[in-house]
Amino acid sequence: MTKPRREKILVVDDDRDMVELLTLTLTQEGYSCESAQSGQEALLHLNKNGDKPFALVLTDLLMPLMDGIELMENIQETHPEIGVLVISADTNLTLAVEAMRKGALDFITKPFRNELILPRIQKALERVHLELENREYQLYLEEKVENRTAALLSKHRSLQKLYFNTVEAIVRAIEAKDPYTVGHSKRVSKYCTRIAEKMKLGEADVQDVMIAGLLHDVGKIGISDAVLTKTSRLSIEEYELIKEHPLISLKIIEPIHELKKAKEYVKYHHEKWDGTGYPDGLKGEAIPLGARILSVADAFDTMWIGRHYHEAWDMDTVIGEFRKNSGTQFDKTVVDAFNHLIVDERAAFDRIREDNPPQFSVAPPFKNPLKI
Ligand SMILES: [Fe+2]
Numbered sequence: 001m002t003k004p005r006r007e008k009i010l011v012v013d014d015d016r017d018m019v020e021l022l023t024l025t026l027t028q029e030g031y032s033c034e035s036a037q038s039g040q041e042a043l044l045h046l047n048k049n050g051d052k053p054f055a056l057v058l059t060d061l062l063m064p065l066m067d068g069i070e071l072m073e074n075i076q077e078t079h080p081e082i083g084v085l086v087i088s089a090d091t092n093l094t095l096a097v098e099a100m101r102k103g104a105l106d107f108i109t110k111p112f113r114n115e116l117i118l119p120r121i122q123k124a125l126e127r128v129h130l131e132l133e134n135r136e137y138q139l140y141l142e143e144k145v146e147n148r149t150a151a152l153l154s155k156h157r158s159l160q161k162l163y164f165n166t167v168e169a170i171v172r173a174i175e176a177k178d179p180y181t182v183g184h185s186k187r188v189s190k191y192c193t194r195i196a197e198k199m200k201l202g203e204a205d206v207q208d209v210m211i212a213g214l215l216h217d218v219g220k221i222g223i224s225d226a227v228l229t230k231t232s233r234l235s236i237e238e239y240e241l242i243k244e245h246p247l248i249s250l251k252i253i254e255p256i257h258e259l260k261k262a263k264e265y266v267k268y269h270h271e272k273w274d275g276t277g278y279p280d281g282l283k284g285e286a287i288p289l290g291a292r293i294l295s296v297a298d299a300f301d302t303m304w305i306g307r308h309y310h311e312a313w314d315m316d317t318v319i320g321e322f323r324k325n326s327g328t329q330f331d332k333t334v335v336d337a338f339n340h341l342i343v344d345e346r347a348a349f350d351r352i353r354e355d356n357p358p359q360f361s362v363a364p365p366f367k368n369p370l371k372i
């Protein structure tokens, strides 16, 4: 009486007697068995597969047209889950070793005795099951990692959105208080981004400078309206009050941990290369690069679009002013990068001016807008 077994095995040999012998032996042991007399026929069987998948292929090595090794390579490519065990005459040992090297589970030499072959087949099947389990577990782990990564990515995106919305809300607060700065922060942020990209800063650094551009003047929210929107000349005391805005900005954005570098840039955006700026009088490269970029972008917007305290200038005057103050007020390398940007993207700067008509409406109280 045959024992009920689970695995389905394909026997491949061009020797009909050998096929019959093996099929009979395996069937008597309870395996579900099919046979083929060539490599091509074997592939047809495997592709058909039927209601139960094959677990193992027992193949002869020397067969016409497609030998056992070629058949095994085909199986590895199209059905990697199926194990291959080779049967070889003891005169073909070199070939059998090559088959093992290429991934055969075992090789059995002909002639063989049933009591010896059956445990080897059972062992080969155990390896097939083990490899299948491993593959399934790996797939399970990969799926788990993929899901977790997707969840983290989505969380990161929503946090980043929250972060940008927070920045936007702060910017709107200052714009609501001082109508003259409407759009200023966004434009400065754009110039900052383009200068930073022109200077080939890394992606994270470009983002820090972009954020700093948006937030650099939020401290003006803490300056009284009378001083902030005054159209006549400021007194020394009033000017001293205005000079507090970088530190007030810093205080406002202090709790936002993510703004680590941007905070520095905001704090130092009125420092000057020669050390005559504020709040700390930093000099040269002691001023963070992002703050040096912000300083050029900020001054450009004031000159190009104009403010309530001075008129807008034409581009030649703006470029001339930068040239004059390069190496004293501004970092020369930043000014050079910005000059290249103006040449390369002049049309975009003209469009910005068209979209933001100059705001100046009273006699300019200052000869030089860079003095504030
Ligand atoms: Fe400022």
Ligand SMILES: [Fe+2]
Residues within 6 Å of the ligand: 184, 188, 216, 217, 298
């Ligand atoms: Fe500004």
